[in-house]
Amino acid sequence: MKIQSNSPSSDEVGFRFLWDSERSYVAAAIEISGITKRFGEFEALRGVDLRIEQGEFFALLGPNGAGKSTLINLLAGLLQPTSGSIRIMGHDVQTDYQRARSALGVVPQELVFDPFFNVREMLRFQAGYFGHGPENDAWVDEVIEGLGLTDKAHTNMRKLSGGMKRRALIAQALAHKPPVIVLDEPTAGVDVELRQMLWAFIQKLNQQGHTIILTTHYLEEAEALCERVAMMKHGKIVALDTTRALLKSHAAKQLSLRLTGPLPTQLQSLLKQQNGDEVVLALSELSQVEMVLSVLREANVAIQDMQLQEADLEDVFLNLVGNQKGASA
Amino acid sequence: MKWLNPFFWLDDKVSPRWRGVYTLFKKELLRFWRVAFQTVASPILTALLYLLIFSHVLESHVKVYDQVSYTAFLVPGLMMMSLLQNAFANSSSSLIQSKVMGNIVFLLLTPINTLEFFAAFLAASMIRGLLVGLSIYLVALCFVSVPTVYPGWIIAFALLGSALLGTFGIIAGIWADKFDQMAAFQNFVIMPLTFLSGVFYSIHSLPPFWQAVSQLNPFFYMIDGFRYGFFGHGDVSPWLSLAVVGSFLLALAWLCLKMLKSGYKLRS
Numbered sequence: 147m148k149i150q151s152n153s154p155s156s157d158e159v160g161f162r163f164l165w166d167s168e169r170s171y172v173a174a175a176i177e178i179s180g181i182t183k184r185f186g187e188f189e190a191l192r193g194v195d196l197r198i199e200q201g202e203f204f205a206l207l208g209p210n211g212a213g214k215s216t217l218i219n220l221l222a223g224l225l226q227p228t229s230g231s232i233r234i235m236g237h238d239v240q241t242d243y244q245r246a247r248s249a250l251g252v253v254p255q256e257l258v259f260d261p262f263f264n265v266r267e268m269l270r271f272q273a274g275y276f277g278h279g280p281e282n283d284a285w286v287d288e289v290i291e292g293l294g295l296t297d298k299a300h301t302n303m304r305k306l307s308g309g310m311k312r313r314a315l316i317a318q319a320l321a322h323k324p325p326v327i328v329l330d331e332p333t334a335g336v337d338v339e340l341r342q343m344l345w346a347f348i349q350k351l352n353q354q355g356h357t358i359i360l361t362t363h364y365l366e367e368a369e370a371l372c373e374r375v376a377m378m379k380h381g382k383i384v385a386l387d388t389t390r391a392l393l394k395s396h397a398a399k400q401l402s403l404r405l406t407g408p409l410p411t412q413l414q415s416l417l418k419q420q421n422g423d424e425v426v427l428a429l430s431e432l433s434q435v436e437m438v439l440s441v442l443r444e445a446n447v448a449i450q451d452m453q454l455q456e457a458d459l460e461d462v463f464l465n466l467v468g469n470q471k472g473a474s475a
Numbered sequence: 476m477k478w479l480n481p482f483f484w485l486d487d488k489v490s491p492r493w494r495g496v497y498t499l500f501k502k503e504l505l506r507f508w509r510v511a512f513q514t515v516a517s518p519i520l521t522a523l524l525y526l527l528i529f530s531h532v533l534e535s536h537v538k539v540y541d542q543v544s545y546t547a548f549l550v551p552g553l554m555m556m557s558l559l560q561n562a563f564a565n566s567s568s569s570l571i572q573s574k575v576m577g578n579i580v581f582l583l584l585t586p587i588n589t590l591e592f593f594a595a596f597l598a599a600s601m602i603r604g605l606l607v608g609l610s611i612y613l614v615a616l617c618f619v620s621v622p623t624v625y626p627g628w629i630i631a632f633a634l635l636g637s638a639l640l641g642t643f644g645i646i647a648g649i650w651a652d653k654f655d656q657m658a659a660f661q662n663f664v665i666m667p668l669t670f671l672s673g674v675f676y677s678i679h680s681l682p683p684f685w686q687a688v689s690q691l692n693p694f695f696y697m698i699d700g701f702r703y704g705f706f707g708h709g710d711v712s713p714w715l716s717l718a719v720v721g722s723f724l725l726a727l728a729w730l731c732l733k734m735l736k737s738g739y740k741l742r743s
């Protein structure tokens with residue numbers, strides 16, 4: 147590679163040039179190509195390809211054991227892939243691991259902590275490992291405040307409650323202000339207040355340009371926050387689309403009706419369920435409601451009761467990854 | 476709380492390139508310094524108890540070198556023994572704890588490279604070992620006068636010994652998965668090797684067979700070379716000891732870096 151490295155300066159210029167040309171197109175925040183991961187005989191990931199652009203707010207969903215955490219651990223370099231490659235902000239996590247890791251902040255799923263230090267010390271150490279010194283302390287304090295840890299800044303990690311430990315864990319991932327932030331079930335075991343506080347803070351970071359990837363079993367959270375969603379099952383991505391498109395294509399709105407007469411044949415194609423005298427119609431668009439009403443009127447069937455339900459991500463999830471529910475929920 | 480941080484004067488002088496390794500070193504150092512009563516004071520006390528008891532019992536019975544009292548003879552041996560054990564304990568216990576607690580991920584997520592990881596753990600271990608060794612010397616001086624004939628050899632073997640066991644501790648910390656494996660390592664490898672290395676006796680007082688066996692023990696050379704620095708006498712030449720200890724250190728450091736580089740047990 148270093149053909150003209152006679153003098154250190156020419157080498158350095160070459161290096162810069164490469165770096166600049168690499169940056170001249172916008173690198174994906176995360177680019178996963180052909181990743182497989184085996185644990186002995188067991189294949190936890192079976193060929194995953196995924197590209198997440200900078201600035202996205204992205205959800206990785208799937209039932210327990212789908213391979214979400216395994217994928218995240220591969221991003222973070224905590225595991226080595228069996229095959230395939232991963233780039234973070236254009237840097238390969240194996241060959242250019244220092245830059246890849248600098249660009250990444252990961253909140254692990256397990257509640258781990260260092261019992262020797264208090265919250266603020268831990269955060270400063272964490273930033274320090276990434277090359278940040280006292281100039282970064284203001285940011286550390288901002289994170290502490292943003293996650294409601296101000297009162298606990300001088301408390302030893304060991305003495306924090308479970309939810310507080312989770313906050314500190316999240317704060318640790320943010321300490322070096324990484325452009326790409328991955329949160330593996332950040333809201334497990336966390337009270338409502340923190341969830342709101344956390345999402346407000348994370349959304350602010352997203353607006354400032356940070357890329358956010360999260361896993362969660364609270365699907366309404368993913369629905370409310372994320373523009374795009376990947377659903378995983380048995381080590382594969384089974385759906386990848388914008389949240390809106392998924393909602394639209396997979397689970398339409400549901401119209402429940404209690405009628406005085408039988409359902410007109412014209413509407414049979416929309417029928418999803420029938421429980422006694424209650425029929426449930428699946429609509430792909432709201433405008434279909436009018437059509438349904440006019441057909442009923444023409445057939446002289448009156449409506450005793452009517453309810454319109456929005457489909458949610460949970461329906462899509464159940465549709466795509468089987469009948470077991472979002473697990474921990 | 477500034478006194479708890481011996482680094483406050485350095486913190487804003489480190490360049491970003493070196494901040495990672497500096498921070499890890501600082502954290503490792505503070506980790507034992509915060510509990511110095513347990514990590515520094517208690518080994519000093521243990522060593523002094525050995526000194527008191529053995530010298531009281533054996534002073535009139537054992538003559539190792541002319542002009543050197545048994546108590547004086549014992550001091551460098553005890554210093555070295557404590558130095559080695561504490562250098563080992565520092566890196567090994569830190570690593571096994573972080574592994575069992577799971578907080579090692581915070582380190583594995585960072586851009587800190589293999590060599591920096593090694594250097595930071597090693598340096599903190601050496602400092603703890605040297606601190607304990609030096610303190611034992613200073614306290615022992617209250618009871619007995621110990622000459623220092625070749626300070627250069629003393630310093631060289633203190634540095635090499637602490638580095639060797641610090642490295643050994645990193646290897647053991649990476650290898651062990653549980654606390655009891657680590658305890659076994661300490662009780663069945665480290666303790667016998669230190670006790671049988673001539674801390675309490677000169678190997679010349681042993682039968683020829685056991686003399687030969689002792690010479691296979693790398694710890695013997697650390698203690699003998701160290702003691703040579705104090706008294707100008709040793710069981711073997713300090714150059715031989717230097718060669719043996721130096722080669723062992725290089726071999727272990729190579730192994731340790733190799734383990735770290737491959738991600739052995741840390742990144743599967």
Ligand SMILES: Nc1ncnc2c1ncn2[C@@H]1O[C@H](COP(=O)(O)OP(=O)(O)OP(=O)(O)O)[C@@H](O)[C@H]1O
Pocket residue numbers: 185188190208209210211212213214215216217255
């Ligand atoms: N270190 C390991 N050794 C062996 N098998 C593993 C290991 N880590 C994960 N697995 C297996 O890989 C599969 C995927 O696990 P993973 O933790 O990625 O699931 P997940 O999608 O994060 O699930 P959850 O929602 O429960 O967190 C599981 O079957 C798990 O048992």
Ligand SMILES: [Mg+2]
Pocket residue numbers: 214215216255330
């Ligand atoms: Mg998981």
